[in-house]
Amino acid sequence: MELRPGVRIERDDYLQNNNIAPRFVARYKPWEETGFTLGLNRYYGRSFASLKLTNEILKINRDTSRKYQEFHSLKTPYADELSIGFDQEFNNLAFKLNYIHRKNKNRIVLKRDANKVNFYHNGSDFSVEVYTFQMNNIEPWQLGKSYWTSSLGFDWLKTKRADIGRDLDPNELVYLDGKLLTRREMLNKVNSSTEDWITRFGLDMAIPDYNITWSNKVYIKAPIRSYDVLEGDFNDGISRYRSYHYGRHTQWDSSIRWQPTITGNHSIYLQVDILNVLNKTRKSKTVKPISSNDEYGIYTPGREFWLEVGYKF
Numbered sequence: 526m527e528l529r530p531g532v533r534i535e536r537d538d539y540l541q542n543n544n545i546a547p548r549f550v551a552r553y554k555p556w557e558e559t560g561f562t563l564g565l566n567r568y569y570g571r572s573f574a575s576l577k578l579t580n581e582i583l584k585i586n587r588d589t590s591r592k593y594q595e596f597h598s599l600k601t602p603y604a605d606e607l608s609i610g611f612d613q614e615f616n617n618l619a620f621k622l623n624y625i626h627r628k629n630k631n632r633i634v635l636k637r638d639a640n641k642v643n644f645y646h647n648g649s650d651f652s653v654e655v656y657t658f659q660m661n662n663i664e665p666w667q668l669g670k671s672y673w674t675s676s677l678g679f680d681w682l683k684t685k686r687a688d689i690g691r692d693l694d695p696n697e698l699v700y701l702d703g704k705l706l707t708r709r710e711m712l713n714k715v716n717s718s719t720e721d722w723i724t725r726f727g728l729d730m731a732i733p734d735y736n737i738t739w740s741n742k743v744y745i746k747a748p749i750r751s752y753d754v755l756e757g758d759f760n761d762g763i764s765r766y767r768s769y770h771y772g773r774h775t776q777w778d779s780s781i782r783w784q785p786t787i788t789g790n791h792s793i794y795l796q797v798d799i800l801n802v803l804n805k806t807r808k809s810k811t812v813k814p815i816s817s818n819d820e821y822g823i824y825t826p827g828r829e830f831w832l833e834v835g836y837k838f
Contacts, residue, residue, distance in 0.1 A: 527552040531549070532546065537569075537736075539577065540599050540601050542600060550562065551563045558614035559612070559613055560612040561611055562609070564608035564609075564610075566605075569603045570601055573633075596759070598613070599647055602631045603767075605628045606625060609624045610624075614663065619662075622723055623657040624655070625655040626652065627655070628651075628652045629652070632651075653683070654683040654684070657680050660676065661675065661721070662676075662678070670732055670733075673728070673729070674727075675729070677726055678727075680722060680723045681722045688833065696708070699763060700764070700765045701766045711766065714768075715750050715768050723744055726742070727740070736785045737782070739781045743777045743778075744774075745773060749771045750768060751768070751770070752767060753769065777801070778800050779798070779802050780796070781796070784837075791836075794835050798829075798831040799828065799831075800831070801826060804828040805828050808829075809824065
């Protein structure tokens with residue numbers, strides 16, 4: 526049995542809050558190849574640069590339609606997280622099951638007052654559940670002078686998040702694919718998350734004699750779901766929508782690294798990363814500008830090349 530309690534205390538000098546985040550992890554290993562973990566943790570948001578930048582831009586433009594300047598009354602967003610894990614080794618394989626329940630609280634979101642002035646406030650809490658299964662080999666397989674490790678994982682995400690526009694009523698009745706429901710229910714059903722599940726496959730190779738490592742990750746991602754409004758005159762005055770999705774997406778990322786030792790703990794390295802090797806893209810959403818009748822799509826990035834050169838000591 527291993528217990529690791531803790532607490533993180535920090536000062537948010539932008540929102541002017543003192544944040545106290547409890548941390549707790551327990552590990553129990555009843556047998557040599559079997560283990561259980563329990564985690565209870567709180568994590569505070571730490572990046573508010575966009576809020577500060579927006580504030581300065583509004584001052585320059587003398588924009589009075591939005592009151593972004595009033596940050597002193599906002600609380601720092603945080604997430605309370607419960608995690609439960611199970612580990613099991615069998616021969617040369619390691620299996621992991623994990624469950625995470627994350628409650629996101631005090632989100633900083635926009636709200637519109639009676640004078641149609643936008644301002645930031647804390648609200649729109651939502652929860653997320655993540656289920657993960659993973660298996661991998663413990664000792665690498667040897668093929669000639671190379672050593673190989675592989676992994677297979679699956680993540681499933683379930684959330685009740687529904688970000689509704691400031692001008693819309695979440696309880697308004699709408700039709701989605703011919704079914705009557707509220708606007709909030711429609712967003713929970715269609716647009717609650719970008720990707721509901723991801724399947725992951727990893728294959729890594731090392732050649733110690735030549736100081737070379739080669740890593741590969743393949744991701745198969747769930748369809749991105751969304752909806753479109755149906756134009757027309759309806760006698761009951763209820764808006765109609767149709768749902769659609771952009772299909773599954775497969776992405777292969779590859780990285781090769783050469784790291785020879787100069788002397789002792791000193792080494793240089795050269796690493797080349799190729800993201801999205803297959804150069805497959807997928808539309809994530811369609812944007813219709815207010816000032817134009819045209820529309821354009823937002824797509825995932827295509828193939829990328831990254832080069833890194835470094836010195837370790």
